[in-house]
Amino acid sequence: MWRATASRYALLPLRIFLGVTFIYAGLDKLTDSAFFADTGSGSIGEMMRGVRDSSAIPALVDLALKNPAGFGYAIAFGELAVGLGTLFGLFARLAALGGALISLSLWLTVSWQVHPYYLGNDLAYLMSWLPLLLAGAPVLSLDRILAERRRIR
Numbered sequence: 001m002w003r004a005t006a007s008r009y010a011l012l013p014l015r016i017f018l019g020v021t022f023i024y025a026g027l028d029k030l031t032d033s034a035f036f037a038d039t040g041s042g043s044i045g046e047m048m049r050g051v052r053d054s055s056a057i058p059a060l061v062d063l064a065l066k067n068p069a070g071f072g073y074a075i076a077f078g079e080l081a082v083g084l085g086t087l088f089g090l091f092a093r094l095a096a097l098g099g100a101l102i103s104l105s106l107w108l109t110v111s112w113q114v115h116p117y118y119l120g121n122d123l124a125y126l127m128s129w130l131p132l133l134l135a136g137a138p139v140l141s142l143d144r145i146l147a148e149r150r151r152i153r
Helices: 002-008 012-030 046-053 059-067 068-087 090-110 119-133 143-153
Strands: none
Touching: 002 143, 012 068, 012 090, 046 059, 046 068, 059 068, 059 090, 068 090, 090 119
């Protein structure tokens, strides 16, 4: 009995961790006025220029550099939406896909130059999103509540 319960709730700690972490990351960016600047210490523009030549996809960095503030807001609001969706289990697979895409883009740009590769945190986040992408949020989630309501009707 305890094994069945443990299996049923196995992804919940991962959901909580990723949800809280991405909410925090999004809010941290949104409350840091220096982050959205084109230049200066701690700005998205400086960070992108710093990783441009070591990135796996310099074209993605070049795209971000066309409008660093817009890219920064997209990342911040994306992280916030992904975090909330994951934490509350609302459109959980879509949220996990968004989290995986954010993590993939950060791995291929910001973390690409980290050697050995396993020291880069974005790859670990990318892999952490995959179980949630596959399984969704089957317990303690708004998706589950909505699915049960549809079955009743």
